[in-house]
Amino acid sequence: MADVEITIHGAITYGVDYATVNCPTCRATHSHQIRGDLGDDTVPVTLTCLNGHDVPLPDASELDPRELLFTVAMRAE
Numbered sequence: 001m002a003d004v005e006i007t008i009h010g011a012i013t014y015g016v017d018y019a020t021v022n023c024p025t026c027r028a029t030h031s032h033q034i035r036g037d038l039g040d041d042t043v044p045v046t047l048t049c050l051n052g053h054d055v056p057l058p059d060a061s062e063l064d065p066r067e068l069l070f071t072v073a074m075r076a077e
């Protein structure tokens with residue numbers, strides 16, 4: 001398994017109230033890029049917005065970043 005970099009179109013929602021992941025810099029809620037490594041869980045999963053800003057991932061108890069990466073990777077195939 002290698003590094004992956006996948007564009008997610010549409011809002012990312014999480015948690016009981018379905019809060020939306022948005023960029024703290026430009027407030028973008030649509031089209032993020034997620035990066036990580038499907039085979040190595042020591043590689044952190046990162047998220048950036050359409051404009052390349054770093055977007056903090058929500059608390060892992062709300063949305064597991066690796067789970068999100070896998071879900072997106074499945075969908076992209």
Ligand SMILES: [Zn+2]
Pocket residue numbers: 023024025026027028049050051052053
């Ligand atoms: Zn941004």
